[in-house]
Structure formats: C-alpha cells, structure tokens
Amino acid sequence: MAHTESTPYASLPKFAPSDKPTWLGDFNNAMTEIDGELAKQNAANTQQDIQIADALKKSDAAKTAADEAKQAAGNASAKADRTLAKFPVQGSDIADGSITAPKLDTTAISSIIKGLTIRAFDSTNPNADNEGLVVPKGAYLNGAYIPELEILFIREFKSDGSATVIGGTGAQIKLPSYVRRPVERLYITGAGVVVWDNSTDFKTFSAVSILPNGALAVNTNVTAPNKFSNFGNFVVCMSPYTGGAAYVGDAYAAFKAENGVL
Known part of the structure; x- marks a missing residue:
C-alpha cells in the first residue's frame, strides 16, 4: 500500500x-x-x-x-x-692523409681564404705596403706576401740600365721587412733574369737568390747600361727555408713529411 x-x-x-x-x-x-x-x-x-x-x-x-x-x-x-675528451684535437689524433680536399667543407675553406692577409709591395707606388722595402734608383720590384702561409710572390724584378745593380752577397735590393728571412742563402730554382742592352736583345742570364738579410739578388753584378728583367712571375714558400732548407727542391719533401696531407 x-x-x-x-x-x-x-x-x-x-x-x-x-x-x-x-x-x-x-x-x-x-x-x-x-x-x-x-x-x-x-x-x-x-x-x-x-x-x-x-x-x-x-x-x-x-x-x-x-x-x-x-x-x-x-x-x-x-x-x-667521449666527444669532449677528444678536444683539443692533438696531432696524434689525425691519421696521416686523413684530411683531403673532398672532405673539407667548401664554406670553411672560403672563410679561411678570405681571412688571409695579402701584403702587396711596389717600389713605384708610395701607397703600397712597402715597409722595409729597399730598391735603388734604376731598379724595380713589386710583388706580394701572405704572412699566414709565408708565401712570397714576385711579379716584377728588373733594372732600366741607368745604374749598376750589385749582385751576389752585396745585393742592395731588399724585400719588405715583414717577409720572413731564410736562415741561409736561398737559391730559387726556376727563377732568373735575362740581361740585355739597347743593341743586344740577349747578353746573358742570371739566377736569383734571397739572402739571410732579406736581399733579393741577381747572382752577379749587372752593370749599366745593361738591363735585366725576370723571366716571369715566381713564387717562393718561405716556411721551409726559415727553418733551414737551402734549396727549392727541399721544399716539397719538407711539406710532404710534415703536413700529413700530401
């Protein structure tokens, strides 16, 4: 209910x-x-x-x-x-021949190249980088130097015949003071000058060397009115010679032994 x-x-x-x-x-x-x-x-x-x-x-x-x-x-x-333990990278960590051009980053290489210093000297241009450059009257010298690589370029090395250019160890033409000096006289293989005068197109030729005091020398005096001029541009890697190598032929062997790439 x-x-x-x-x-x-x-x-x-x-x-x-x-x-x-x-x-x-x-x-x-x-x-x-x-x-x-x-x-x-x-x-x-x-x-x-x-x-x-x-x-x-x-x-x-x-x-x-x-x-x-x-x-x-x-x-x-x-x-x-483990990665951090690898830094800083030591020479013993890099195998011989392991760093080759195909493995290098092109952007990084471009940055390195752009960071190089090029010091250009010219005896006819007072605005060039001529620090320590000595060139007597009647002679001419111009070129460039890359300090980071210790590479010397000679574009023009000549005399107009108006004065005698002393050669050998008494040479008075001197490279800029920022160019590294060889420890002994450096005979530049493949570099030379041709000598002539107004009546004779070719009289003789002479080798070229760099002295420990920085002089760029023809091997013998070139007396006026004789003229001379380099055969062509030449390049010298100074690094092997500032450590004691005496001839260009020694340079390649020195680099091959030390750089781990060639």
Whole structure:
C-alpha cells in the first residue's frame, strides 16, 4: 500500500502510524528497490575499476617511457663525454692523409681564404705596403706576401740600365721587412733574369737568390747600361727555408713529411 514517508537515499518505504502496510507486497517492493540500487552501484564500481585499470596501464607505460628516456639521456651523456675528451684535437689524433680536399667543407675553406692577409709591395707606388722595402734608383720590384702561409710572390724584378745593380752577397735590393728571412742563402730554382742592352736583345742570364738579410739578388753584378728583367712571375714558400732548407727542391719533401696531407 502507499506509504507516507521514504528513506532519503534508496526511497524505501517508511510507514507512519496511520499507514496500513501490506507486509508481503511492501517488503517485496522494498527488496526490489534495494536490489536495483545495488545493481546501479555495482555497475558504477565496475566502470571505476575499468578506469583505474586503464590509469594503471597508462602509468606503467609512462614509467617505461621515462626509464627509456633516462637510459637514452645516459647514453647521450656518455657519448658527449667521449666527444669532449677528444678536444683539443692533438696531432696524434689525425691519421696521416686523413684530411683531403673532398672532405673539407667548401664554406670553411672560403672563410679561411678570405681571412688571409695579402701584403702587396711596389717600389713605384708610395701607397703600397712597402715597409722595409729597399730598391735603388734604376731598379724595380713589386710583388706580394701572405704572412699566414709565408708565401712570397714576385711579379716584377728588373733594372732600366741607368745604374749598376750589385749582385751576389752585396745585393742592395731588399724585400719588405715583414717577409720572413731564410736562415741561409736561398737559391730559387726556376727563377732568373735575362740581361740585355739597347743593341743586344740577349747578353746573358742570371739566377736569383734571397739572402739571410732579406736581399733579393741577381747572382752577379749587372752593370749599366745593361738591363735585366725576370723571366716571369715566381713564387717562393718561405716556411721551409726559415727553418733551414737551402734549396727549392727541399721544399716539397719538407711539406710532404710534415703536413700529413700530401
């Protein structure tokens, strides 16, 4: 039968003194309602269990990922330590012949080339880089020098015949002071001058050498009115000679033995 009041949560019947319950029917109805509430709670609990299990699964996956990340970080740190241990790079770390042109970065090479200093000298140009250059009247000398590579270029070395140019160890034509000096007289293989005068196109020729005092010398005096001029441009790598090599023929062997590339 109808009941006056109900319980606050499951709405089970509560009977007032004026109610006249039918105990069997009311009891069965109350049990059915209780069973329904238990079924709903069980369903809710089952869903929560599923969500908890999913959360635990995701937590395990996250832990596994964190462990893998930690291992990767440890490996990266170890590799970084091994890499840092290689610096600064020592000569013993570079195998002979391992640095070759195809393996060099062209941009880096361009940057290196652009960073080189080229000091150009010219006895006829007072604005050239002529520091320490000595050229007597009647003679002419111009060229360039790259200090970083110790490479000397001679473009023009000549006399107009108006004065005697002293050769040999008394030569008075001197290279700029910033050009490295050889430790002994350096005979430049392949470099020379041709001597002539106004009546004879060719009289003789002379070799060219560089003295320890920086003089650029023809090997014998060229007396006026004789003239001379270099055969053509010549290049001298001064580095081997500032350490003691005496002839151009020694230069290649010196570089091949020391640079690890050729």
